[in-house]
Amino acid sequence: MHRYKCIISYDGSDFSGYQIQPNKRTVQLVLENVLTKIHKGNVVKVAASGRTDAGVHAKGQVIHFDSPLQIPVNRWEAALNSLLPEDLAVLSVEKVHDSFHARFDAVGKEYRYVLQLSTKRDPFQRKYAYQYPYKLNVDAMREAVPYLLGTHDFTSFCSAKTEVEDKTRTIESIEITVDQDMLILHFVGNGFLYNMVRILVGTLLEVGSGDRKPSDLPQVLEARDRKFAGKTAPAHGLYLWKVFYK
Amino acid sequence: MHRYKCIISYDGSDFSGYQIQPNKRTVQLVLENVLTKIHKGNVVKVAASGRTDAGVHAKGQVIHFDSPLQIPVNRWEAALNSLLPEDLAVLSVEKVHDSFHARFDAVGKEYRYVLQLSTKRDPFQRKYAYQYPYKLNVDAMREAVPYLLGTHDFTSFCSAKTEVEDKTRTIESIEITVDQDMLILHFVGNGFLYNMVRILVGTLLEVGSGDRKPSDLPQVLEARDRKFAGKTAPAHGLYLWKVFYK
Secondary structure (H helix, E strand, O other), X not given: OEEEEEXXXXXXXXXXXOOOOOOOOOHHHHHHHHHHHHOOOOOOOOEEOOOOOOOOEEEEEEEEEEEOOOOOHHHHHHHHHHHXXXXXXXXXXXXXXXXXXXXXXXXXXXXXXXXXXXXXXXXXXXXXXXXXXXXXXXXXXXXXXXXXOEEXXXXXXXXXXXXXXXXXXXXXXEEEEEEOOEEEXXXXXXXXOOOHHHHXXXXXXXXXXXXXXXHHHHHHHHHOOHHHOXXXXXXXXXXXXXXXXX | OEEEEEEEEEOHHHOOOOOOOOOOXXXXXXXXXXXXXXXXXXXXXXXXXXXXXXXXEEEEEEEEEEEOOOOOHHHHHHHHHHHOOOOEEEEEEEEEOOOOOOOOOEXXXXXXXXXXXXXXXXXXXXXXXXXXOOOOOHHHHXXXXXXXXXXXXXXXXXXXXXXXXXXXXXEEEEEEEEEOXXXXXXXXXXXXXXXXXXXXXXXXXXXXXXXXXXXXXXXXXXXXXXXXXXXXXOHHHEXXXXXXXX
């Protein structure tokens, strides 16, 4: 048996998220079907760094799988891509130690959230950026960032649906870049809870629109209650950008 | 009756081109259906600067239509966009003279053709750029450009299917820009024949790949025969970028 680590990219628009669910087209299902085909019907399971929700994109999701096949490592990428649909691509394949695990070995992640600051509808961005037609005070948003950095209990920034017990996470950086009408929020941290990035974005947008003050954020964190944070920003602006390993 | 000029943008991926055809989803059909709805069932026809093929995109197509309605000009944009699908947007609406005609008054057009120079499949560009995984000599392509500029009979660069008699057109400029792995060809001219930009791109790619010399292009033009030019580049890299009026 050989273990392979793959970096994959997908346009989340037509997937019901990453994880297998009955009767849904998910990234995991499509990957496992292709791998099972390559293995002549022998079921191959994949493990990812984590799930992504319906509509969320990935530029650098990481998965691993095991295979007994004697395919040279540099042939795997072409073999997989020739069978995968156009909205899901393998960017690299690497042979790794049997003990590597895409999820448990991940030490950090980068997510990006893309906003298009425009009053005009853009047919080319409708699935790839959240169109925000209102005024935004980007300086106020940047002022709010330091309150979120570091290690906190992020219960307020986590979907109430989550089953995770420990909601302590560390955010290493949040950068906000503006290029023409595109505003991108870059989040790097050791891990993110269910909907955490989207709730952080929704809350920062409420700061940018003047509905909250930057200095309100410590109280939001302290409340440890989802109701105190802002709205969950839409899925289609979110990209799992990179997964970090030791 | 008032005449309105609109700049529109569409993602061509899910349209069978601009022009109405039986049982097809076309841009013209969707526009006329929305206008007819606004006019309570009274059929409203639109005229465009020209057609675009299936899969071809538009960032600045121009259309006009007539309406007896007393809608202030600044309300038309929102009225249309509220009824149009997400892949078709009205960017501006302007009241014009009764004699204005989107097609006959156009004095020039800009098209852009977008290539992604990459050996990696990119799920996010699959409908918006032509992925070109081979080496390209961009200098050779730029060397070929002057042979195409100016006024020529472009029969060799025109689909044999066309019904237009006079195949003389003037290309004012062809610029080639490179930004990371995206290569964009910008074409400005007084008008372009059926498939002309895509055949120009296909021919320039054959120059860039070394299959032709830049200095071969005068013979291609002189032949006045489609068979002498290169392949027709795929539709999904092409954008009608702007239409010029006096």
